[in-house]
Amino acid sequence: MAKVCILGGGFIGRFYADALHGQRSRDRVEVVYARKEETAIRFANDYSIPHYTTSMEEAVAHPETEVVVIALPNHIHEEAVMLCVKHKKAVLCTKPLGRNAEEALRMTKACEEAGVFGGYLEDLCYTPKFLKSLQSIKDGAIGRILWAKSRETHPGPHSDWFWNIEMAGGGAILDLGCHCIEIARNFIGKDIKPVEVMCWADTQVKPIDAEDHAIGLVKYENGAIGQFEVSWTFRGGMDLRDEVMGTEGTIWTNSFLRTGFEMFTTGKGEGGYVSEKAESATGWLFPVGDETHELGYTHMFTDMFNAIEEGRTPQESFYDGYVVNAIIDAAYKSAKSKLWEPVQLPDWRGQEGLQKPSVYQEYDADHWFIKEELLPNGDLKIILKKKESGEIIEIEKLNLK
Amino acid sequence: MAKVCILGGGFIGRFYADALHGQRSRDRVEVVYARKEETAIRFANDYSIPHYTTSMEEAVAHPETEVVVIALPNHIHEEAVMLCVKHKKAVLCTKPLGRNAEEALRMTKACEEAGVFGGYLEDLCYTPKFLKSLQSIKDGAIGRILWAKSRETHPGPHSDWFWNIEMAGGGAILDLGCHCIEIARNFIGKDIKPVEVMCWADTQVKPIDAEDHAIGLVKYENGAIGQFEVSWTFRGGMDLRDEVMGTEGTIWTNSFLRTGFEMFTTGKGEGGYVSEKAESATGWLFPVGDETHELGYTHMFTDMFNAIEEGRTPQESFYDGYVVNAIIDAAYKSAKSKLWEPVQLPDWRGQEGLQKPSVYQEYDADHWFIKEELLPNGDLKIILKKKESGEIIEIEKLNLK
Amino acid sequence: MAKVCILGGGFIGRFYADALHGQRSRDRVEVVYARKEETAIRFANDYSIPHYTTSMEEAVAHPETEVVVIALPNHIHEEAVMLCVKHKKAVLCTKPLGRNAEEALRMTKACEEAGVFGGYLEDLCYTPKFLKSLQSIKDGAIGRILWAKSRETHPGPHSDWFWNIEMAGGGAILDLGCHCIEIARNFIGKDIKPVEVMCWADTQVKPIDAEDHAIGLVKYENGAIGQFEVSWTFRGGMDLRDEVMGTEGTIWTNSFLRTGFEMFTTGKGEGGYVSEKAESATGWLFPVGDETHELGYTHMFTDMFNAIEEGRTPQESFYDGYVVNAIIDAAYKSAKSKLWEPVQLPDWRGQEGLQKPSVYQEYDADHWFIKEELLPNGDLKIILKKKESGEIIEIEKLNLK
């Protein structure tokens, strides 16, 4: 059983509390901190939490606090982590870990040096579909990974500080790209070094300073490509989709707008909350069965608390949060310089010196296989490359019946 | 915290144990019973269960047993329930409750008279999609329910006793129809009386005595129609789909083959379990993220244990299991008699004497509204019925631009 | 090149004219008849048709008329066909052929005796998806057909006469069921005799005399089942879906609401026609690329005119229209009698005396194969039936690693 302290009484704090108290959980939130007292009281009431406070340090230091969950705006993450380090409390921090890699590395090292558990609350790397996809990839079901694209777009976040570039540290890249980058990184392999980033970003619609739309490519040392597509200008709800291409297969997941749940309503009945970021409450709607679960919160906290109890590193640690921040830093640099920017990773803990594998498929002793295809008229074509000369030839098996 | 005893060490027992011990659950299986000792030992080992036995009564009576979960073949349900009644242990029974309404009513009454909690483990009425659909319907999002179709088809069950009509008590109707009937009944309203049933059933493919394919219509007192489509001959995996039509909307859910998770594999990687009833391990596959959750086991046990702790009736009780059995009895009778057969419900606890509502939509003082449609050429047509004469007319608004 | 006369200037006449003049067609509509002169003039102008008239016989007899296309309400089909017989003009009649089998048989025989070509305009048996499905079934891709379900539901037709039971001859069964019945009949085999029908029908919502919702089962001599689901009360647009189960496979087609074309719009742009029977113009919409083509009109007229030119019977002839009417007659009878009603086919031209095949799959010399399944824990189970004793057994291959 874990006794939890939540820092922050907003949107994400509520999602976390729903997950922590969900189903037949043995874990309980014992302390909640919020900046405004009325928020703290309302939150404590809603989730039957015995203690609330408007002092962050009091919350962290509270005797009932074993594990601290940080659900605060980005610019306060470091301060909160340092309080946990000071009071030697295990700490789980919402995404992104820092506003940049420098902040993230300081938090990571502070925890490591103090022997404090640091879990990175990257929920989208814990969705049921993600976990099963990752297992399939590890089992080799789709071969060597060539490309992993993750997309998160919606009509914009729900709190003022997200839109303030100082407090948030960035726009859609930092808010949404952190998910996409870590998803692709998992699929490609966490020990494969991200090398360089090319990113386009623009403020296309909203009256803000940060980017509201961005697309980035992350090149890994083994030749694989990670891609992120993020936007605060998407219309139609929240679009959460991943696509992975491997030499032997493909994975497509859709975690929100098309999950096998479709509803049409004329709107004459009572309205209400449809799902996160839904844009309409009539016509064809696409609800999600159990958002807390589908968005990964349940499996995420299970891994975190199990990891604490078993004394092991969680699937997503502060170090992972740091690598993500380093990639984001390169993305922001690239968006300005219009160049491929190197990923700066002074503290790299994975493999080094990989090269793109080139294992061609053999057709016979003299030829590499390129492909074969059955044509509409029944002819079969086989495309080969002569090993010696490099010449490309085709063999036709005509369907003469 | 609940201390659980599982009766039965097979397929469904494992699904239950996975759910009971899942995530950060505070509940634990303390005792397991299986007919064969080797099964009991393997099960106890796999789930770290301290006690196992090959005596059903010993399991039920065990001091560590607070709640009994029956995961046994249909023909042993009654015996097991009666042991729970004898030893005053709360009992949760897998579906279908009985092989027929007579058995089910005896179990229901025995529990009620002894004050023993009787929960009906109807998992498909607890899937996240189902629960959210049900809430939408209760909120009026799709108006008055006209028709609720539930479909469960797959290539057949995984244990010998299912295929033996004596032990199972029936074929696909009893095995799968029990889900579909209760799903439709929930959508239409549990207090609406099922009146009569028309059912077609046949043994189209398998070398068995029971039906391997059936379709049934269940008429409810308020004019709504429940439909079930069940089969052990379906090819392509397990097809779990519900469709509901209301006067103001539509709900479609797909709980298995199309949930937003798609994978193509050439099969060159390592194979393995894809998902329940999957028929192939190469080509396009449609895995399910977290089967235990998606099939409703998690929410089901949450409701059951919460209900026990709160001293309330669970969402699905033995009485519900009895009503389902009564509908199934009528379906089997109809399949033989080829007639609409009345549902025999000597113990009916819902509303009586309902009639089909006939609330027409008014267009103006003199006309009922039938419909309007925009045609491809831009014309608008409105179809009306004169209140007095009953004559049907159309008004055209030509698009003459 | 065909010179065409269209009888009827309404909704379906326009769809036909769009198809006839579509793409690079060599066929032309030369004559149009409509009851009201203004309709005839507008139609002639819209499609550049040289001749129009308000006399049906004048249209049929017109020297430029080679082929007559009947696009009239149901109660005038017979009169129109008889005019074509009188003037020896090839005739293509919209669906349903008659209001009942008696009318349909009279039309069929009148054409046959006069040597007049009679084509049945059953467009949904000509959609590209249908044609390809049918070919796959004929190639054996899904084995022996066990069940073929066709569903057409929408919020109701667009002209007054549909809602008048005298003129239409029926409600949703006649209007939509005629499609569904013929689709299933094609998949099961046109030479397989439909034997009996069970049908539920009700007027659940609309202020009309005819049924606005119905479900029917059609039993064929070889044990296959056709199912139709039709409604004028569906909310959400037009739902056109077919599902076929065979011993070796499954086919699912969706011809309207989910064809790989999805659009979200806030509605701030200009509105307009979305697609047939669409119910909203904002939120998530599901347009169809080329309705004329997707609904089968293009392939239908290609087959009809080619058949006329080649002197062969078209894929859908008046005789097919007659069989459909006979099944509908039985459906209406069943809806009233609540019994399975025999299909009355005094003129049956297909196979007679079929029986349900019972070809079991052999496992080894002593056993029939029932099924095998890989369980989540890696165990493999095989279910068999002993040929001699009939006993059902299971073989387990435990995954003990």
Place this chain on the structure above:
Amino acid sequence: MAKVCILGGGFIGRFYADALHGQRSRDRVEVVYARKEETAIRFANDYSIPHYTTSMEEAVAHPETEVVVIALPNHIHEEAVMLCVKHKKAVLCTKPLGRNAEEALRMTKACEEAGVFGGYLEDLCYTPKFLKSLQSIKDGAIGRILWAKSRETHPGPHSDWFWNIEMAGGGAILDLGCHCIEIARNFIGKDIKPVEVMCWADTQVKPIDAEDHAIGLVKYENGAIGQFEVSWTFRGGMDLRDEVMGTEGTIWTNSFLRTGFEMFTTGKGEGGYVSEKAESATGWLFPVGDETHELGYTHMFTDMFNAIEEGRTPQESFYDGYVVNAIIDAAYKSAKSKLWEPVQLPDWRGQEGLQKPSVYQEYDADHWFIKEELLPNGDLKIILKKKESGEIIEIEKLNLK
């Protein structure tokens, strides 16, 4: 009626002939040229073409040739076009127009100066879904276009010359990217100038010199972004998807792998051609109803021949082919230089000097509107920006019931 000469007897030539002779077409192929006589003879036989030859000039100059359709490898396009110019025959050229912009501009100008009709056979800009999407966009249904992504990936082309970088002029970018670029360009607006391109390309799998996988971003003068994703390494069939984001909506189309047609087969029946680039013939398959139509060939030739007859420019002209080539040239340059490369368009015929529009949405006299969202607990949040100070604030409407 058009009398057509096809140059080239391969895969694409057959698709063209199928479309040209399809349905009730009034157009006919009168002459076919192929390099090998046996190919020419077989092609002429298959399509009942009266004349065949192995001399390209003879084919073009043939008296029965009115319109020449070029279905040849990329490196022969210019030679073939010049023959048409010489003999003053209308010419329709397959995609891409040239191997680079220089070739394409020469062909464009040669046709224009000689008054010869030059149609660019960009079939994917003629699919029914594309045409309807384009109309919706022109009607303003999704507002100002922000991003248009087009994806074409499959396991590689079917003829040897594609894989030879000399003959093809490039790899997947030239082969597939030409489609994607022109699709996005149509959605964004053909008169909007493409300004610069960033492209990643690699040879990840195949033993070839050209790229087998590439991703590119095309920046347009008004700030819109076109994106292409192309690959010859995709596993699972042919993936053809477009996605468009506008300020007021979204369009998603899927033209191949998910079009509402799904089939499962155990493979025990007869096999055969499933669809272009299909990778398996068992398990879950996703056929396409009528490929010729769904891939746009039908509407494409309709537009081309109508344009010739009406003396107007077709929707896709040689000039469009030239712009596409110019963008591809920049993409190849960028893939090498790793820089955003300017699109070189010495002959630009659209708008000049556009700027990104910045029309913010007003909330009230003092505030710009950023967004509002309904939270799960019923609270409503509105995010605004103060016009004067630029400060971002939020207004909360708590759900205190």
